Amino acid sequence: MQLINFTHITKEKMAHYSTNQFKNGLKLMLDGNPCSILSNEIVKPGKGQAFNRVRFRDLITGKTLEKTFKSGESLEAADVMELEMQYLYNDGSAWNFMQPQSFEQYAIDANAMADAKGYLVEQDFCVVTLWNNNPISVTPPNHVVLEVAETDPGLKGDTAGTGGKPATMNTGVIIQVPLFISIGDRVKVDTRTNEYASRA
Amino acid sequence: MQSLKNRAAIINKIRKFFATQNVLEVQTPMLQNYPLSDVYIDSVLVKINGKNKFLHTSPELEMKKLLANGLGDIYQICPVFRDNEQGSNNFNEFTLLEYYRLGFDIFQLMDNIIELLKILGVKHKNLRLTYAQVFFEYADIDILNTDFNALKKIAKTHKLSTDFEHIEDLQMLLFVHLIEPKLARLPLVFIYAFPQSQSALARIEAAVAQRFELYINGVEIANGYDELRRGNSYQQRFEAEISKRKKLGKTPVNLDADFIENLQNPLPQCSGVAIGIERLLSQI
Numbered sequence: 299m300q301l302i303n304f305t306h307i308t309k310e311k312m313a314h315y316s317t318n319q320f321k322n323g324l325k326l327m328l329d330g331n332p333c334s335i336l337s338n339e340i341v342k343p344g345k346g347q348a349f350n351r352v353r354f355r356d357l358i359t360g361k362t363l364e365k366t367f368k369s370g371e372s373l374e375a376a377d378v379m380e381l382e383m384q385y386l387y388n389d390g391s392a393w394n395f396m397q398p399q400s401f402e403q404y405a406i407d408a409n410a411m412a413d414a415k416g417y418l419v420e421q422d423f424c425v426v427t428l429w430n431n432n433p434i435s436v437t438p439p440n441h442v443v444l445e446v447a448e449t450d451p452g453l454k455g456d457t458a459g460t461g462g463k464p465a466t467m468n469t470g471v472i473i474q475v476p477l478f479i480s481i482g483d484r485v486k487v488d489t490r491t492n493e494y495a496s497r498a
Numbered sequence: 499m500q501s502l503k504n505r506a507a508i509i510n511k512i513r514k515f516f517a518t519q520n521v522l523e524v525q526t527p528m529l530q531n532y533p534l535s536d537v538y539i540d541s542v543l544v545k546i547n548g549k550n551k552f553l554h555t556s557p558e559l560e561m562k563k564l565l566a567n568g569l570g571d572i573y574q575i576c577p578v579f580r581d582n583e584q585g586s587n588n589f590n591e592f593t594l595l596e597y598y599r600l601g602f603d604i605f606q607l608m609d610n611i612i613e614l615l616k617i618l619g620v621k622h623k624n625l626r627l628t629y630a631q632v633f634f635e636y637a638d639i640d641i642l643n644t645d646f647n648a649l650k651k652i653a654k655t656h657k658l659s660t661d662f663e664h665i666e667d668l669q670m671l672l673f674v675h676l677i678e679p680k681l682a683r684l685p686l687v688f689i690y691a692f693p694q695s696q697s698a699l700a701r702i703e704a705a706v707a708q709r710f711e712l713y714i715n716g717v718e719i720a721n722g723y724d725e726l727r728r729g730n731s732y733q734q735r736f737e738a739e740i741s742k743r744k745k746l747g748k749t750p751v752n753l754d755a756d757f758i759e760n761l762q763n764p765l766p767q768c769s770g771v772a773i774g775i776e777r778l779l780s781q782i
Contacts, residue, residue: 318584329657340585341678344711344721345698346670347538348585351679366675368659368667
């Protein structure tokens with residue numbers, strides 16, 4: 299297993315991108331964090347120079363930010379890669395993933411896991427974002443099948459699930475489920491909205 | 499097809515509006531002997547009969563020659579050309595409606611634009627805010643009384659570039675970053691009374707440039723001035739732009755001697771505006 303420490307990486311001189319090379323999805327360094335361009339709009343006041351109004355997603359914090367650049371300014375590229383990896387197991391301190399082509403394993407800490415840890419099912423494939431070869435975030439599949447660990451007993455006769463009740467999944471995440479769902483049931487969950495999709 | 503028909507209908511209505519107001523339609527030469535001196539508007543160079551000519555970037559100067567020679571209220575709808583434009587709202591070729599009203603100040607001209615927009619079906623209530631007001635309201639900046647260094651400090655707190663040679667360029671960056679996104683919530687707003695540093699070809703009165711811009715849904719649609727009158731005032735403004743060009747390492751341009759020569763007589767007091775037709779069509 300390979301645990302990578304930031305400080306041991308010899309940093310190559312990264313390329314720079316000028317505003318006229320900006321496009322959606324381009325990964326750049328902004329105030330020390332890797333960011334991804336969400337949108338890039340050129341604004342030119344009637345009597346002024348051109349500016350680029352750019353929306354970024356900070357890949358570390360997940361926050362969206364907006365910045366405006368003089369056209370022609372440039373930013374350092376961020377060494378960011380998105381790789382599909384299989385979730386193997388949790389060893390108590392880290393979540394372990396494997397890249398299926400190289401069999402290279404990555405131990406990912408709770409910070410980078412963030413909300414993803416509530417949707418992890420062993421053997422499922424997730425998208426792992428690496429910055430300077432360090433995992434910084436994990437995106438689980440859009441739908442995962444989880445088991446209900448705890449919920450109040452369902453009401454007899456309720457089949458359509460008009461209301462709903464909270465249920466704790468085997469991964470710890472809490473979602474609203476229809477009243478007819480009981481402990482031990484397997485349910486399909488949409489990881490983007492944290493919503494119940496169907497019975498599995 | 500529908501958009502072409504819509505465009506033709508709008509242009510027809512504009513012509514009718516000016517006919518009822520006795521504003522004369524004119525057509526002025528697109529080929530110019532001199533490029534525009536504006537720092538950030540680049541003229542397109544063309545070779546005609548072996549000579550360098552420049553396509554007009556707006557009919558403004560040619561129409562002002564007519565005004566200086568005694569022609570009254572005039573308008574023109576024509577294609578204009580600009581080099582080095584890019585982006586979803588900036589094109590190398592687009593259509594301008596440019597018109598001048600004698601005896602109007604900028605407020606009368608704003609009223610007149612509202613009348614025109616009503617005929618085109620735009621019936622939003624219009625707001626009028628000064629350049630200083632929008633900066634107070636949306637950014638808590640006293641823009642008219644903040645000097646270049648203090649403004650750079652403000653830009654730094656917003657993590658914006660401070661690498662500017664001229665205060666007006668930094669003012670515009672702050673406007674684009676802090677103000678314009680807020681204007682998107684307003685259906686129709688005139689911003690007027692610009693800092694002197696952004697006077698362009700507008701008269702300065704009460705320490706501000708008598709200039710306005712019209713924003714519809716946050717998109718800049720029109721730019722109007724209470725026009726400078728004397729040839730020497732124009733010459734000073736052109737020369738300032740020419741030296742800014744030099745300082746910024748942009749393509750050098752020569753003073754438009756044709757224009758200055760035609761301004762032996764000053765313009766009558768008048769206000770004029772340029773309206774981007776494609777931008778207008780996209781917002782109404």
